[in-house]
Amino acid sequence: MIHPRYMPLVLKQLVRQRARTVLTALGVAVAMFLFVTVEALQRGVAAATELTGREVTLVVYRQNRFCPFSSRMPDSYAPRIARIPGVAAVVPMKIVVNNCSASFDTVTFRGVPREKAESITDGFTVVSGSLADWQRRSDAALVGETLALRRGVQTGQTLAAAGVTVYVAAIIRSEDPQDQNVAYVDLPFLQRAATRGGDGIVTQFNVLVDDPARLERVADAIDAEFARDAEPTTTRPEKAFVARAAHDLVQIVGFTEYLGLAALAAVLALVGNAIVLSVQDRVREHAVLQTLGFRSGLIARLIISEGVALCCAGGVLGVAAAVALLHFSRFSLSVEGVNLNVRADPAAAVLGLAVAAGVGVLAGLVPAFQASRREIAASFRAV
């Protein structure tokens, strides 16, 4: 926008009003912190709930039940589901949670048959411990990294929640936020340990479909298979299932978009005001620069660059704070046994910085235009 040889002039003008610059940059930082946090929240929700057309996993749930506490189906449904054309694999799953409502600290146990272990551990990275340990002990658990860090448990220790106590055999890392926030245990163990349900009862079936194009047809076929059973089912793609389970949460997160926009509007007003004041203080100085031969357009670009520099300084501070907080606090929103990760990914951080720079440009536009249109001689007469 301006040649680098003019940058010292821009930066020195910001340093000139140190207190005003620092306070404005801090204001920008707070707003950009809020913006990036909201953005991370929305990206977390989008990643967990938006269908991409490449989905191959269905979740079979008890019809008209919306919580793991009330969804109960016999595990004998598994072989009947497996026979439906298009089904590649079926994993019966018992879900036990310590809190069914929305919470930042929900512990979710997922009971899966050991013989199906491969279908769930595919894609896991073992951070510590071993999968062999998990196979050996009946009360062993594979604990997601986020859950382990949040609860402060390590391999070899026990994790207790919802009346279930497990031995941490391994800590695993996964791209899927659901896996990052759960403890996988042996299905029969969880069926015995859980206070609700019992032997032969599961909460849901996770069904792998051989072709994403057949996802809906297979879902309809599964629901049709059990329509006349005592426990009819509702089958949805996994992300649609998460979106339904977290419906209230998704709406609230959607509303936070307005908070992010309000933060941007506040920054715009704050920086705009700071630049207007700064430009008003320098009417004579801009007239001098024009006298030296600085074109009006260059004066305007210098002023806009001040806004950009100010917003970038605050933006870097705010974005770094948001990224650090979200990284180290490992927020995870859980509701009805499904988890939404809140993590500031690089795209959110880059977007935050780009938005900060854009706000800087917008904030500088009006004062830049005003300063560039002033007549030189009139400016000298006015001050």
Add this chain to the structure above:
Amino acid sequence: MSEPLIQCRSLTRTYTRGTETITPLERLDLDVMPGEFLALMGPSGSGKTTLLNLIAGIDRPTSGTLHIGGIDVGGLSRSRLADWRSRAVGYIFQLYNLVPVLTAYENVELPLLLHRMSGADRHSRVAAALDLVGITDRADHYPRQLSGGQEQRVAIARAIVADPAILVADEPTGDLDKASAAAIMELLGRLSREAGKTLIMVSHDPACAAHAGRILHLDKGRLVEHAAATVGAAGVTT
């Protein structure tokens, strides 16, 4: 005989302030030769600064023509006029008007930022200008760390660094003590004599004006009197 560098014909400048129309300069004719040192004198409101601003290209005539170096300055667009100023005119203000956040060196460097040249060229020209005005040892000082006389020397260095043909000075000694004023006038005289700059200066002080080769008196926007001056080693006679 060479052509005039500056030619004003029926030069008029009118301002409107509310419902009132003010004419600080009215149908002025003036020729200024290359290398001439011209002083403009007159009471406040006589149109001296208005004429200076028109010649410097920071104001535009309401009517009449102003040709400088063969260019119709009044007819240039805003951008071309800015480019022309950066090449052709150096302005010396009464209150110096240095940028307070920049050092003396950086202030002098400002006009050169507009010209295509290497950093080394820029440095050597700034160093030469600071040397010429005798302020090299204050290059790293900020304006607030300089005396009035030193600030005006920096302002003169800034005015000459791009090697313009014309220097305009609006009461360059108006804010200085006698000793500093004398030193500044000596410097301006030297720039006119030795560097061949065409120098147009507004002054209320007859002693300063007497350094000029020609003195013009203005009153109510009109030229009222011409006086020739000869600069001597010890003083001035008119």
